[in-house]
Amino acid sequence: VSLAERRCELPHDRGSTALVVVEEPAAIGSELLDWVEGRSLHVVTSRPILEMHGEEALGGLSRAARDWQVHEVPDGEAAKTPEVAGRLWHDLLAGGARRDSRVLTFGGGSVCDLGAFVAGTFMRGLALCHVPTTLLAQVDAAVGGKSALNLAAAKNVVGVFHHPERVVASTRLLATLPRRELAAGLVEAIKMAALLDLDLLAALERDLDDLLGGAGGPAWADIVAAAQRTKAGVVTRDPREAGERRVLNFGHTLGHALEVDLDFGVLPHGEAVAHGMRFALQLAEARGLDRGFAQRLEALLARLGIPPLPRPDTRNLLRVLQHDKKAGPEGVIWVLPTAPGRWEAARLPGDQVAAELEVFVARHCGAC
Amino acid sequence: VSLAERRCELPHDRGSTALVVVEEPAAIGSELLDWVEGRSLHVVTSRPILEMHGEEALGGLSRAARDWQVHEVPDGEAAKTPEVAGRLWHDLLAGGARRDSRVLTFGGGSVCDLGAFVAGTFMRGLALCHVPTTLLAQVDAAVGGKSALNLAAAKNVVGVFHHPERVVASTRLLATLPRRELAAGLVEAIKMAALLDLDLLAALERDLDDLLGGAGGPAWADIVAAAQRTKAGVVTRDPREAGERRVLNFGHTLGHALEVDLDFGVLPHGEAVAHGMRFALQLAEARGLDRGFAQRLEALLARLGIPPLPRPDTRNLLRVLQHDKKAGPEGVIWVLPTAPGRWEAARLPGDQVAAELEVFVARHCGAC
Numbered sequence A, B: 001v002s003l004a005e006r007r008c009e010l011p012h013d014r015g016s017t018a019l020v021v022v023e024e025p026a027a028i029g030s031e032l033l034d035w036v037e038g039r040s041l042h043v044v045t046s047r048p049i050l051e052m053h054g055e056e057a058l059g060g061l062s063r064a065a066r067d068w069q070v071h072e073v074p075d076g077e078a079a080k081t082p083e084v085a086g087r088l089w090h091d092l093l094a095g096g097a098r099r100d101s102r103v104l105t106f107g108g109g110s111v112c113d114l115g116a117f118v119a120g121t122f123m124r125g126l127a128l129c130h131v132p133t134t135l136l137a138q139v140d141a142a143v144g145g146k147s148a149l150n151l152a153a154a155k156n157v158v159g160v161f162h163h164p165e166r167v168v169a170s171t172r173l174l175a176t177l178p179r180r181e182l183a184a185g186l187v188e189a190i191k192m193a194a195l196l197d198l199d200l201l202a203a204l205e206r207d208l209d210d211l212l213g214g215a216g217g218p219a220w221a222d223i224v225a226a227a228q229r230t231k232a233g234v235v236t237r238d239p240r241e242a243g244e245r246r247v248l249n250f251g252h253t254l255g256h257a258l259e260v261d262l263d264f265g266v267l268p269h270g271e272a273v274a275h276g277m278r279f280a281l282q283l284a285e286a287r288g289l290d291r292g293f294a295q296r297l298e299a300l301l302a303r304l305g306i307p308p309l310p311r312p313d314t315r316n317l318l319r320v321l322q323h324d325k326k327a328g329p330e331g332v333i334w335v336l337p338t339a340p341g342r343w344e345a346a347r348l349p350g351d352q353v354a355a356e357l358e359v360f361v362a363r364h365c366g367a368c
Helices: A026-036 A047-064 A082-094 A109-121 A135-141 A171-176 A179-196 A198-212 A218-237 A244-249 A252-261 A269-286 A291-303 A314-322 A350-364 B026-036 B047-064 B082-094 B109-121 B135-141 B171-176 B179-196 B198-212 B218-237 B244-249 B252-261 B269-286 B291-303 B314-322 B350-364
Strands: A007-012 A015-022 A040-045 A067-072 A102-107 A127-132 A149-151 A154-158 A166-170 A333-339 A342-347 B007-012 B015-022 B040-045 B067-072 B102-107 B127-132 B149-151 B154-158 B166-170 B333-339 B342-347
Touching (some): A007 A218, A015 A026, A015 A218, A026 A047, A026 A102, A026 A166, A047 A067, A047 A102, A047 A171, A067 A082, A082 A109, A082 A149, A082 B149, A109 A127, A109 A135, A109 A149, A109 B109, A135 A218, A149 B082, A154 B082, A166 A218, A179 A198, A179 A218, A179 A269, A179 A291, A179 A333, A198 A218, A198 A291, A218 A244, A244 A333, A252 A314, A252 A333, A269 A291, B007 B218, B015 B026, B026 B127, B026 B166, B047 B102, B047 B171, B067 B082, B102 B109, B109 B127, B109 B135, B127 B135, B135 B171, B135 B218, B166 B171, B166 B218, B171 B218, B179 B198, B179 B218, B179 B291, B179 B333, B198 B218, B198 B291, B218 B244, B244 B333, B252 B269, B269 B291, B314 B350
Parallel strands (some): A015 A166, A040 A067, A040 A102, A127 A166, B015 B166, B040 B067, B040 B102, B127 B166
Antiparallel strands (some): B007 B015, B149 B154, B333 B342
16 A cells, blocks of 8 residues: 555545544654644643653644643543533633634544534634544544534534544554454444445455454554545545435444443443444344345454443333434434445334344343 | 515525514514424523513414423523533433424524524534524624634633524514613614615614614614624625624624623623724724714714723733634734725734723723
8 A cells, every 4th residue: 555545635615634644653743743833732632642642643743833732631431521521611711722723632532522522612613633542533533524522311412513624643553552442443444344345344354363463563554544535435425414424323323322321431432333233233134134244244343352242221222212313203213234335224113123122132141 | 675675595505594574573483384393393592581572472383393392591691601501402402302303592692692502513403593582683693603602711712603594583572672782782783884884874873763762663674684684795705704704893802801801791792892892993093094984983872872881900801802712823803994884804013902992991981
């Protein structure tokens, strides 16, 4: 893969986002230097990320900025609350942020989601870049212009569209992630590959053990770049999720409900989506999906070594599903594969979903 | 004025806003019936407005909606806080709001600003209508797609662009407003007229005493429609305030700072803007504005009978001005008239502003 293929553009209604994948964190600085130079830079991050990678990844930028301020937020989903957003608004104002200031997120998907929300709502929108440090953020959360907060009863229910100007992902940062977190991130790549990019699916099947085993090296950059390109294509064609962009919700309908039912943070997002994909495959088979393709995806998910699903409260799960923000007047929409690389958006009767869910829980939580 | 002239369209990047001025509140229902029918309708309002005008203005809609929920918020600027927005998000979710639900604001400028922010950020944007009940909201806050929250140290610093689908203003509702509130609302109309629409300025000069004295009748509808049309023209040409839309900030630079310095709510927004316009006229004269036009505007403002400016803390005012969200790297931008119907956006040295402010306060707060 040439370096050119590790860059792509995502055009949107306010301009374009440059998506760049580099290997070494030291290369991040040169990608953002002109964006930061002479500006007031506000970094949204969490302390562990900053301590582990801050100097290496952002040290040069901190010296290039006219003014450099770090806004620490909690790790994980705990960052994505109205309270934390409110604190960040106050801190930006107290820190002298103005319309020409820059916001840079440095962390995982939650930091992206929160930072983009705060940047998108402060003074009706500050310029934003993402420097995602987890696989999940690199292939998914940082790409596509969404932002989000959670409320106690629903995930990602508050948010605006606010596109970053650039996304710079260093794949060397992935080497420090625990295997479980890498696996959770790969779920989002598998999700897109299965319904949109069969070449990427084949590459994931071929390289999965190397990637998870720490022997990934340059393969990571290729996988991340390919997944970003696939997502960017979808978002470009359907920026506001009127149609095709729904495909990215494969596995997320039950996934989000599981996260809410089990309280945010108990189940990592990628793992929740993996369980959701398995459930979607079960629903899809009931609508005629070829068993071979379902087995192929299940086999790939199994290689991730994701822990078994904790037993959910199925009655509560069904209630939470009704709050799904993608539910319309006729009910929840399920993204279901119909064949390799193909999918449909289906509304299913509530009683069918309830019955399938009982089967699913009995099958996957048998021992728990 | 024909009825057709009391309707105009404000095109924007997500469609178009219909701006409609009616006289009787009973006519509001027919303008919104199709928008509400069979939908879940969430009304953001305050209790006094609802008790005084709710049945008359919205009764028909409440029966046409599939589901009707009222979300009460505090009166005035107290509504525009992150805490109230957070409560509304929770209430919308608990009330079963979905992507196809409708949000209708019913109240003054603060209700518009808050309701539009919450609608614009809930599920990344719910459909919105404004039914503004104060003059200020009818001619200004409801028009143009802005939304806003205040933080303790700055006004309107949090917000997104989220255009309403329709704005329906009933001018009969104005008859119940105290004269002081009408006067404050007229300030925004005078602001636009002075720099953009000299016909409107002449109409205001001609009709002002009737309007304030309760003998306005149909004249109100003409004034409101003309002011909306003038603002809609500016917003259409410059939706995101890259240039011409700045003109709407005439009087607002010092005005917002006065509101912050005196704590929100002490000084009604329109009165703060009137003081800000007087200060802008003083600055403009120093840059060569013809004394005759300055005197003409001062005379019109004087007829409003606005109470004298409470003595501000000038040192704090200057500090608050530095936080103005429209400040750029070279300082605060002042919108200053240069001639009747003409204006400039000027950056002034901080020491000049400080000196002029001392003169201004000495001149206008002499007795306090």
